[in-house]
Amino acid sequence: MQPKPGRPARTFTEVARRAQIVECAADVIAETGYARASMAAIARRAGIAKSVISYHFADKNDLMQELIRTTIAAYTQFLEPRLAAEPSAGGKIRAYLDGSAQHMAARTNMHLALLEIAFNAAGPDGRPLLASIPLDAHTPALEQIMRHGQQAGELRNFDIEVMAGLLRSAVTHTMVLALRANPAIDLAGYASELATAFHLATSAQITNSQ
Amino acid sequence: MQPKPGRPARTFTEVARRAQIVECAADVIAETGYARASMAAIARRAGIAKSVISYHFADKNDLMQELIRTTIAAYTQFLEPRLAAEPSAGGKIRAYLDGSAQHMAARTNMHLALLEIAFNAAGPDGRPLLASIPLDAHTPALEQIMRHGQQAGELRNFDIEVMAGLLRSAVTHTMVLALRANPAIDLAGYASELATAFHLATSAQITNSQ
Amino acid sequence: MQPKPGRPARTFTEVARRAQIVECAADVIAETGYARASMAAIARRAGIAKSVISYHFADKNDLMQELIRTTIAAYTQFLEPRLAAEPSAGGKIRAYLDGSAQHMAARTNMHLALLEIAFNAAGPDGRPLLASIPLDAHTPALEQIMRHGQQAGELRNFDIEVMAGLLRSAVTHTMVLALRANPAIDLAGYASELATAFHLATSAQITNSQ
Amino acid sequence: MQPKPGRPARTFTEVARRAQIVECAADVIAETGYARASMAAIARRAGIAKSVISYHFADKNDLMQELIRTTIAAYTQFLEPRLAAEPSAGGKIRAYLDGSAQHMAARTNMHLALLEIAFNAAGPDGRPLLASIPLDAHTPALEQIMRHGQQAGELRNFDIEVMAGLLRSAVTHTMVLALRANPAIDLAGYASELATAFHLATSAQITNSQ
DNA sequence: AATGAATGAGATTTCATTCAT
DNA sequence: AATGAATGAAATCTCATTCAT
Numbered sequence: 001m002q003p004k005p006g007r008p009a010r011t012f013t014e015v016a017r018r019a020q021i022v023e024c025a026a027d028v029i030a031e032t033g034y035a036r037a038s039m040a041a042i043a044r045r046a047g048i049a050k051s052v053i054s055y056h057f058a059d060k061n062d063l064m065q066e067l068i069r070t071t072i073a074a075y076t077q078f079l080e081p082r083l084a085a086e087p088s089a090g091g092k093i094r095a096y097l098d099g100s101a102q103h104m105a106a107r108t109n110m111h112l113a114l115l116e117i118a119f120n121a122a123g124p125d126g127r128p129l130l131a132s133i134p135l136d137a138h139t140p141a142l143e144q145i146m147r148h149g150q151q152a153g154e155l156r157n158f159d160i161e162v163m164a165g166l167l168r169s170a171v172t173h174t175m176v177l178a179l180r181a182n183p184a185i186d187l188a189g190y191a192s193e194l195a196t197a198f199h200l201a202t203s204a205q206i207t208n209s210q
Numbered sequence: 211m212q213p214k215p216g217r218p219a220r221t222f223t224e225v226a227r228r229a230q231i232v233e234c235a236a237d238v239i240a241e242t243g244y245a246r247a248s249m250a251a252i253a254r255r256a257g258i259a260k261s262v263i264s265y266h267f268a269d270k271n272d273l274m275q276e277l278i279r280t281t282i283a284a285y286t287q288f289l290e291p292r293l294a295a296e297p298s299a300g301g302k303i304r305a306y307l308d309g310s311a312q313h314m315a316a317r318t319n320m321h322l323a324l325l326e327i328a329f330n331a332a333g334p335d336g337r338p339l340l341a342s343i344p345l346d347a348h349t350p351a352l353e354q355i356m357r358h359g360q361q362a363g364e365l366r367n368f369d370i371e372v373m374a375g376l377l378r379s380a381v382t383h384t385m386v387l388a389l390r391a392n393p394a395i396d397l398a399g400y401a402s403e404l405a406t407a408f409h410l411a412t413s414a415q416i417t418n419s420q
Numbered sequence: 421m422q423p424k425p426g427r428p429a430r431t432f433t434e435v436a437r438r439a440q441i442v443e444c445a446a447d448v449i450a451e452t453g454y455a456r457a458s459m460a461a462i463a464r465r466a467g468i469a470k471s472v473i474s475y476h477f478a479d480k481n482d483l484m485q486e487l488i489r490t491t492i493a494a495y496t497q498f499l500e501p502r503l504a505a506e507p508s509a510g511g512k513i514r515a516y517l518d519g520s521a522q523h524m525a526a527r528t529n530m531h532l533a534l535l536e537i538a539f540n541a542a543g544p545d546g547r548p549l550l551a552s553i554p555l556d557a558h559t560p561a562l563e564q565i566m567r568h569g570q571q572a573g574e575l576r577n578f579d580i581e582v583m584a585g586l587l588r589s590a591v592t593h594t595m596v597l598a599l600r601a602n603p604a605i606d607l608a609g610y611a612s613e614l615a616t617a618f619h620l621a622t623s624a625q626i627t628n629s630q
Numbered sequence: 631m632q633p634k635p636g637r638p639a640r641t642f643t644e645v646a647r648r649a650q651i652v653e654c655a656a657d658v659i660a661e662t663g664y665a666r667a668s669m670a671a672i673a674r675r676a677g678i679a680k681s682v683i684s685y686h687f688a689d690k691n692d693l694m695q696e697l698i699r700t701t702i703a704a705y706t707q708f709l710e711p712r713l714a715a716e717p718s719a720g721g722k723i724r725a726y727l728d729g730s731a732q733h734m735a736a737r738t739n740m741h742l743a744l745l746e747i748a749f750n751a752a753g754p755d756g757r758p759l760l761a762s763i764p765l766d767a768h769t770p771a772l773e774q775i776m777r778h779g780q781q782a783g784e785l786r787n788f789d790i791e792v793m794a795g796l797l798r799s800a801v802t803h804t805m806v807l808a809l810r811a812n813p814a815i816d817l818a819g820y821a822s823e824l825a826t827a828f829h830l831a832t833s834a835q836i837t838n839s840q
Numbered sequence: 841a842a843t844g845a846a847t848g849a850g851a852t853t854t855c856a857t858t859c860a861t
Numbered sequence: 862a863a864t865g866a867a868t869g870a871a872a873t874c875t876c877a878t879t880c881a882t
Contacts (some may be wrong), residue, residue, distance in 0.1 A: 013862075033332050035245075039856060049864045051858085056862095060856065119329035122243050162388075162403040166376075169384040174375045193372040201407040223842070248872060259847050264874065266845095433841075447864065453752050455665075459877060469843045471879085488857095539749035542663050580809075582823040586796075589804040594795045611790040621827040641865070668851060679868050684853065686866095 002093035017057050021046055022067050030112035064121050071110040078103045080091070089149025090203060093167065094112060095197040096142070099173045101191035115176050142167055156204040163202060170194050228266050231256055232277050240322035244330035274331050281320040288313045297361025300413065303377065304405040306352070310381045311401035318389060325386050352377055356412070366414040373412060380404050436482070438476050441466055442487050450532035454540035484541050491530040498523045510623060513587065514545025514615040516562070520591045521611035524599060536594050545554050562587055576624040583622065648686050651676055652697050660742035664750035681763050694751050701740040708733045719779025720833060723797065724825040726772070730801045731821035738809060772797055776832070786834040793832060800824050 010018075024046040029037040039060060043050040057063040082099045086092045104111045142164040149155035175194070178185055234256040239247040253260045267273040274372075292309040296302045310360060314321045352374040359365035387402070388395055430438075444466040449457040459480060477483040502519040506512045524531050528615040562584040569575035595614070598605055640648075656678040659667040669690060673680045687693040712729040716722045734741045772794040779785035805824070808815055 011862095017862090030286055033330075035330060035332055038854080040854090048858085051864060051866095052859065053863085054863090117330065119326065120245060122241075122245055158407065159399075159403045162400055163407065165384045165388055166404065166407065169387070170376055170381045173383040174379040177379075178375055179374075189369075190372055193369045194376065197368065197373065197376065197411040201411040227845085242844070249874090250872075260873090261848070261875085262846060270873070275842090437841090453750075455750060455752055458875080460875090470877085471843060471845095472841085474878065475843090491822055539746065540663075540665060542665055557729045578827065579819075582820055583827065585804045585808055586800055586824065588826065589799045589807070590796055591842095593803040594799040597799075598792075598795055600791065609789075613789045614796065617788065617793065617796065617831040621831040643866070647866085669853090670851075680852090681854085681869070682867060685868090690852070 014056065017052070018066065019070075021048075021053055021056060021063065022070055025063060025067055026071075026109045026113040030109035030115050034116040037116075052085065061121075064117055067110075067113060068117060071107070071114050074107065074110070075100075075103055083145075089145050089152070089154050090199060092145050093142075093198055093202065096167070096194045097171065097189070097191040097198070101175065101187040104175065105187045108179060108183070111176055112180055118172075149202070153204060155202045158202060167198060170198070224266065227262070228276065229280075231258075231263055231266060231273065232280055235273060235277055236281075236319045236323040239326050244326040247326075249278035266380060271331075271333060274327055277320075277323060281317070281324050284317065284320070285310075285313055293355075298361060299362070299364050300409055302355050303352075303408055303412070307381065307401040307405045307408070308376070308398070311385065311397040314385065314389060315397045317328050319387055320391070322390055325382065328382075335377045359412070363414060377408060380408070421575075434476065437472070439490075441468075441473055441476060441483065442490055445483060445487055446491075446529045446533040449536050450529035456537040457536075484537055487530075487533060488537060491527070491534050494527065494530070495523055498618075503565075507563050509572070509574050510619060512565050513562075513618055513622065515526065516587070516617070517591065517611040517615045518608070521595065521607040524595065525607045528599060528603070531596055532600055535592065538592075566622070573624060575622045578622060587618060590618070644686065647682070648696065649700075651678075651683055651686060651693065652700055655693060655697055655700075656739045656743040659746050660739035664746040667746075680838045691751075691753060694747055695745065697740075697743060701737070701744050704740070705730075705733055713775075719775050719782070719784050720829060722775050723772075723828055723832065726797070726829070727801065727821040728818070731805065731817040733811060734801075734805065735817045737797060738813070741806055742810055745802065748802075779832070783834060785832045788832060797828060800828070 024122045025037065025042045028042050028045050032041065039053055040048050042063075043053055046052075053063065057066065079096065079099045082095045086095045113129065143160050146155060146158075146160045146164060149159060150160070173192060175187070178190060179187065214406050221312045231252065235247065235252045238252050238255050242251065249263055252273075253263055255336065256262075263273065267276065289306065289309045292305045293302045353370050356365060356368075356370045356374060360367060360370070385397070385400060386402060438455045445457065445462045448462050448465050457477065459470050459473055462483075463473055466472075473483065477486065499516065499519045502515045503512045563580050566575060566578075566580045566584060570577060570580070580614065595607070595610060598610060599607065651672065655667065655672045657674050658675050662671065668681050668685055672693075673683055676682075683693065687696065709726065709729045712725045715720045716725045773790050776785060776788075776790045776794060780787060780790070805817070805820060809817065809822060
């Protein structure tokens with residue numbers, strides 16, 4: 001965790017400024033959409049000059065990547081112990097849904113911004129910006145959890161890629177969009193409903209006697 | 211000799227050009243993302259002058275709305291008979307997943323473009339463009355289907371809003387994004403996996419004897 | 421008045437179309453201002469295709485010049501006999517004001533359009549379009565009338581250029597603008613007031629004993 | 631340490647740039663007409679990039695309004711003390727004509743531009759831009775002056791609206807257009823001629839004995 | 841005689857970025 | 862560390878004009 005040689009340590013002021021800018025960027029993006037979140041708008045919200053952003057970030061891309069990094073780091077740090085505390089795959093899945101809901105409630109704008117950026121921002125090559133972030137950093141290794149659950153006989157024999165994709169979408173799309181549509185929504189209840197659905201969809205040991 | 215008043219009577223040429231432009235717009239959006247899909251880029255792809263687009267569409271908004279209208283119309287016309295043919299709620303849900311997969315395979319770029327527009331495009335007021343299209347035209351009335359299924363005792367007593375949201379996300383996000391990530395994906399199999407998951411998650415009459 | 425060789429005679433239809441287009445141009449210009457009077461707007465008003473205008477007029481300049489020519493011709497033809505009927509300079513000046521008011525009331529839009537064009541339209545060289553029309557065709561030879569009046573001792577010894585300029589402005593600016601500001605104005609009364617003012621300002625031999 | 635809220639505190643540089651741009655705009659408009667006075671042309675004249683204008687003014691409308699405000703403010707500040715110094719209505723009218731001529735000679739392009747804008751520029755609603763500036767700010771309250779003169783028995787009993795309109799036209803149209811037609815004109819003499827004419831046209835108690 | 845279709849030039853405006861202070 | 866000022870590229874849209882039918 002030492003500053004690598006060549007990359008000078010950041011002063012306290014700089015760290016604070018960067019955090020403030022990232023926070024404001026998330027707010028503006030969440031409130032007005034990515035397209036309207038110009039550098040000028042973000043600076044205005046932060047009460048600073050446009051060029052201050054340029055001073056602290058290489059370019060807009062860099063700012064967006066920092067926002068992504070920051071959010072994902074906070075998110076995973078929040079989730080990790082909660083998942084680790086659950087021994088079973090089913091418990092981990094429920095913890096993933098509940099924990100995500102909790103974090104989303106606390107950091108709504110960050111998550112809304114993340115979604116906007118995922119769809120809108122494009123790197124210089126035209127490819128979406130999120131692609132340049134390692135995917136498994138984005139969400140916990142749901143695939144691995146499910147694989148273990150299947151091997152232990154706890155989960156039925158579904159296609160892991162499909163189910164993990166659905167579970168991720170349930171959080172990063174379904175839940176986020178529901179929150180955007182209705183900021184007063186009961187997220188914990190929402191997550192609980194989803195947890196039940198995923199329990200039914202994934203558990204082995206269910207006898208369907210129709 | 212006049213066309214019906216209010217409906218301005220499009221010539222064959224105009225209809226064809228409009229369709230061509232909409233198609234090219236979808237391609238460019240799907241391939242390069244909404245942000246890069248400028249009028250110039252669309253015109254270049256179509257091999258026409260920028261102003262030809264202006265000649266046929268009032269403005270960019272108009273073009274996007276036409277793309278949305280066209281795609282949704284084709285999509286719902288494709289789905290409707292398939293849903294109607296299934297008597298049970300479960301059948302309808304499976305038909306929705308299977309039919310969507312089929313249509314998506316055939317009109318991939320249209321669906322990718324729709325997703326991009328949904329997230330990116332904003333009308334002059336800043337509100338998302340998709341909001342100006344009646345929502346229930348976008349997808350079949352999943353809520354109603356589920357309600358009937360619950361009343362008939364076929365489906366268990368889940369929260370309809372949550373489950374319908376998840377089902378829509380499964381199609382418009384999970385499946386579309388999987389397709390974007392891997393264009394060679396087996397969509398029919400993907401839909402089938404999802405169908406099983408939703409069957410388990412929604413059916414009544416399942417005895418869970420753990 | 422024979423069509424000159426090389427300039428083929430205009431058919432009845434063509435003459436009518438040209439007149440219709442000129443009329444519509446005047447209406448649109450008068451109502452929406454020169455800047456908004458695009459070819460498209462004029463064609464729309466006339467209920468014809470844009471290209472019909474191009475068919476009958478070389479270009480927009482040509483159309484504007486025709487509008488100018490037409491209006492000025494009608495205007496002078498209307499004024500000439502009225503001025504000729506007055507033997508005295510003072511009578512001619514009053515006739516100019518009264519006659520202008522009459523003609524303006526009858527052909528309001530033409531006169532409003534003329535004013536708009538005078539200020540807005542520019543030929544290809546950038547000079548105002550009205551400059552390309554012989555000036556003395558625009559209004560009767562007020563200078564000559566005043567000169568005669570002075571020589572006859574009827575008018576006092578003012579600067580002819582200044583007074584003629586003021587008299588023209590009184591009609592082409594003061595009166596027209598008053599009409600534009602208030603279409604229901606009593607133009608005859610307005611002209612009468614002006615006539616009195618100019619009588620006092622120009623006459624020799626006035627004894628004003630309140 | 632804050633500038634008064636609502637008044638955004640312009641730096642010296644900004645004030646200078648804005649003034650320069652307004653000046654150049656007036657020059658270009660006066661020389662080439664409003665229609666040709668594009669942002670690009672104004673920027674070219676000022677030797678700056680187009681976007682510098684955008685940086686200092688919200689849009690073209692804003693620039694034009696600033697030009698109008700600036701010119702009218704300078705004009706009225708110049709006239710006011712001159713009118714106030716004259717006790718009689720006749721004196722005020724003559725001062726209005728003389729003062730206008732003086733100011734026009736000094737700020738020719740500003741006045742030419744004002745005339746062009748008055749006729750050409752239209753706000754987003756299509757109404758002329760000058761309408762958005764309070765009219766009585768444009769020229770001194772000629773009507774009030776004349777009313778007082780009539781009540782005092784100094785002026786004869788003419789229609790005030792008509793005469794005030796004519797007097798304004800004499801300055802803002804007759805004189806300005808004469809100046810445009812011939813930049814070397816003797817404006818003071820021109821104003822003097824006009825003053826005599828208006829004296830004769832408005833005074834009570836005149837005994838004209840050739 | 842008329843028209844729908846197409847075009848290219850040009851206008852305004854937005855925006856990320858750079859630079860001197 | 863911060864800022865005001867400036868820039869050039871690009872985007873959308875309008876418009877007079879041309880052409881084939």
